[in-house]
Amino acid sequence: MTVAVFLEHHEGELQKGSLGVLGKAASLGDDVAGIVLGSGVKELAAQAGRFGAPKVFVADAPELEAPLPQPRVDAIAQLVGEKSIETVLFAASVLASDVAAGLAARLDAGLNWDLVDLVEQDGQLVGKRPALEDTVYVDVGWTTEPRLALFRPGTFDPSESGGEAEVEELSPTFEDFSTQATMIEQAHEESEGPSIEDADVIVAGGRGLGGPENFSLVEELAKALGGAVAATRAVVDAGWYPYATQVGQTGKTVSPKLYVACGISGAIQHKVGMQGSGTVIAINKDPNAPIFEFSDLGVVGDLHEIVPKLTELVQQRKSG
Amino acid sequence: MKIAVCVKEVPDAGVNKRIDPNTKRLDRSGEGALNHFDTQAVEEALKIKEAGGEGEVVLVSMGPAGALDSLRKALAMGADRAVLITDEAAAGSDLVATSRALAAALEREEADLVIFGQQGNDSDGAVLWAAVADRLRRPVISQVAELTVADGKLRGKRQTEFGYDVIEAPLPAVVAVSDAINEPRYPSLKGIMGAKSKPQESLSASDLGLDAGALGEQGSGTTVLALGDPPPRGDARKIEDDGNAAGQIVDFLAEKKLL
Amino acid sequence: MTAKPVDYPPPFSPVEFVTPPTDPPEERIEVGILIVGAGPAGLACAIRLGQLVEESPELAERLGDVPVAVLEKGKQPGSHILSGAVVNPRGLRRLFEGRKRIQDLPFYGEVEAEGVYFLRHNSSMRIPTPPTMKNHGNYIASLSQLIRWLGEQAEEAGATILPETAAEKLLVDHGRVLGVRTGDKGRGRNGEQLANFEPGSDILARVTVLCEGTQGHLTGVAIDEFGLEGESPQVWALGVKEVWKVEKPLRRVVHTMGWPLRAGAKYREFGGSFIYPMGDDMLTIGMVVGLDYRDAELSVHDLLQELKTNPFVRKMLEGGERVGWGAKTIPEGGFVALPKRLHAPGLLLCGDGAGMVNVPALKGIHYAVESGRLAAEAAVDALRPGRTPSTPGALAAYDEAVRGSFIWSDLQEVRNMRQAFGRGFYFGGALAGAMTATKGKFPPGDMSTERDAEQEIVRMGRSRKYPAPDGKLIFDKLSSVYLSGNRTRDDAPNHLRVQARVPEEIAVMWERMCPAQVYEAADGMVEITPSNCVQCGAITAKGGRLTPPEGGSGPEYTLT
16 A cells, blocks of 8 residues: 655745654555655655655655645646555645645545544545534545545644655656746745634633733743633623634634633533634633533633643743 | 636534434535635625626536525625536535536636635535646635735735745636635625526536536545544543642643643 | 612613615615515515415506515524414415415424423423313414425515515604615624625615514504504513424423412412424423513523423423524513504504414414415505505504404403413412403403513522523523524624613523523623524513614524
8 A cells, every 4th residue: 555645844844744644654554655845855855754754755846846736736646647656645734735635636536634543444544534513523435546635734743763765756747737826925924923723722711810911821821832812702792802812603713732721611602613622621610610521621720820830830841 | 807706505504514324424404505705705706806897706606406595695795697516416526526517617617717715614615626726727826815816817815824925826717715805795685686686507417518427426536434423532530729730730731742 | 679670771762763764765775565574474464465466467567676575684584483383274274275275384283182281390280271272273383494484485476585684774754654774784893884884775665564573673663653552561471492302202282380480479470381292303392481570580591491300391301302492572461462553654563563462372373474464465455556555544454454353353352361460370360261261251341561671670589499501401591592593793783772780680680581691790780792692572571672683693593
């Protein structure tokens, strides 16, 4: 089973998400290869070796310099054809999703996305994914080859096993239409911090905070954890925090790896906005708050005491 | 300027969504509504048409015959025409089959610009634009939060995990707008009343020159094998603060490798 | 400490909602007959008009390009509709005579059997069915679903239904009703215009038919504007209901009285519950309580939750799952609270908005349907060549028709029933029995009604008994609001008029009364979350005023 993994890179670094998928692919079998596409990216291939790829296909071309999807579809389609690759895996991102979907159309190959796992069952590859706001799990399969799969961001952690990768260079040719989109300006940082939809860590505040001034506790903890700040509808209604940070049925839907809920009761209107979170920690002084029914760690106590102490301990851990 | 907007009817979010255990597909038998993100795509198309002073905005969709009702809302907003691909053979189409059908309909339209909304809330429509663009052999820009069309070119501000890019492409092109792009207009009463009489066309697979086998489950590359409950949330723990809660939380985070 | 809601009137004045047309003439929308509300009355009116237009091409010409328009503030017909319901088919039979049979309508079947029970906390006792509550020959329905179907019929009959459109103001000029002005869309929390602001429009019509249902906004405005108040003020009950998927089919229509309501006269707790089968695998259970209750802590939603703990009720729900919830008021003033006239120049009043409800029988749908049908006929009659509906008295034929119909005779017969129960359950029961036996001749005359808001409110500790939510049998208000399909945007302007500073009893009373947790009592002030509102109308009965929010907001009922 030949599995190729699209390895996305940014500013000279292979992305964690892609490396995680690479590790997963390696665990499924030996015939694994990474795909690195760009301009001036040969050294990145060596990185791939350390994270589980015995082989890496590299295409280095000016057309691949900008992180645009369509030239990558050309390159990977040709690779699949030349090397009879049976499965191509992607860690979801704006770029990777467009590449995977373009490839699906190019090769008339089935694409399953939002996967959180991939296993072998009865000799077949089966993907597992949540659906309907994570209330149902679905087993999905493929009826065509190559099998294409997009994994939910952050599903697998990379594991550095050391190792060398054999590098094979490709020389793809590009379709006319693939190079029509051009990058004018690239990767400007947004002026505000990570938007809550992209954040890996979110610290959210609710009415239990007691007043708008106490959002500083939430902000400090978020900063220490490297995350974003969110708010419930109740406190946004009361004017304690801006609407852009509201999580919930009538606000944003988020699915960070870690969600820390401070003084939030957990009404369903809020729950549906964050129930896809990886790990939920709730701090609330009411032992009967509904949020404790869907948190991984529930802490009954006074957040005004716990949160500052927690911030301090996190800062110590990170610096020490 | 002709702008095609790909829109979709999805189960109304006001109703409990469920997967039909027999077909293993989303139960679409209940109330449907226009996908909210698609109304943003329609809004952007109308803005571009209005800025240019002339043009046509045509809706292209695939779904059961009753989906025409939901398309009417977009017509009420100001779109000129609706085209619905509807064929029993198309039920259960995945990305491969759906993009095939939409591309066939879009080729008929020969639009200068094809616009998609961000995603379907029924988890079926994500990343459709890249697949359609490939079949149409046109450039595609996605996650566009700001869009300008001028001198036969489009320029989009694309939002990514790293910040934003500015990308340009010549028309004809395909663009997918992000949910930050605009706030869709409310249809005016005159718009609602006039929607019924705007042209609405239904196309079958053969109208598109496609075999029934090119659509539906037969034309798809993926399949749903089984449904189940999500894995339990692991051992949920609940502790009472005796002064050490903060430390216990940190230990928990370390244990979960979140620190 | 006691307080009366009526002493804290809301900042509301009907004249705010009466205006001549303000849009420039070329922007006004003109229709033939304008119906406000796509409920049973409004859709019956539209369907009957369609029948009349089909029979007469000259009528079609006279009504113009849009002969019949129906405004509906919900997302679609049925979204704001809630009832039990056991429907008397009389009105629908007349409406569809020669065209459809009752079997063609989406009912859950005829009533097979029924029972009335007197409940105590842990027991139930069957009592003989009062004659006014016999349901033989009636049909069980989800009114919301029936309305969806009626909406399709109305469209097929040629009506233009305009959903997500609130009728905000009555267009009146020189004492004549010219139509309505629809509400603005796209305003922010403080009334400011947002980026997608869309102003309302003037819709002009030859005849305007108000079918707004309970607490009809423009109906209330019109009654005030044209001096149409009946001899007695209107009073309401609040109904909160759930729909459940169940394992064991319920094979009869059940009504209960007694617990959890308290019988003493000082409580003024009048009402009971209903449990109706919906096919083999669903049922609906609801609690209905008169809003003249006096305990500040009374919460109909929580009484419904409490009701479910009774073993007789609990058994019916065993192994089941809640799939729907909703709340709505019901006018209960009956005959003496009907407006003294149901028409004004260019205007007709129908259905629950006008208070056409038979309280002891818990029926109003067939009156709504019949009144809508009669309104259609009167409107068409007033449009005959040489006549105009806007001269005073032109629409008087509608009043005559209603007075000659079963609506009038039924309501007159049971006219004092509700008022009798103001004296407490047992005395009221005796009086009610006497009324039924004498077909309304005893007691003679008309008993007076006090306004709900005139009742003194006292904290009597009712909330101690409310069961705690467990997410399986007992549910809190917020998860119920979610289940109603309510997704109103948070930054919508506040459509609820109440005084901000009120005594604690009133604030607590509003907090408990509201099934959607809109009001919260806090430090002598009332905090409002208008986006929770399911537009039941209870606040208007108890000292505030519900005005129509932005069209399309509120619940999206499908099974109620």
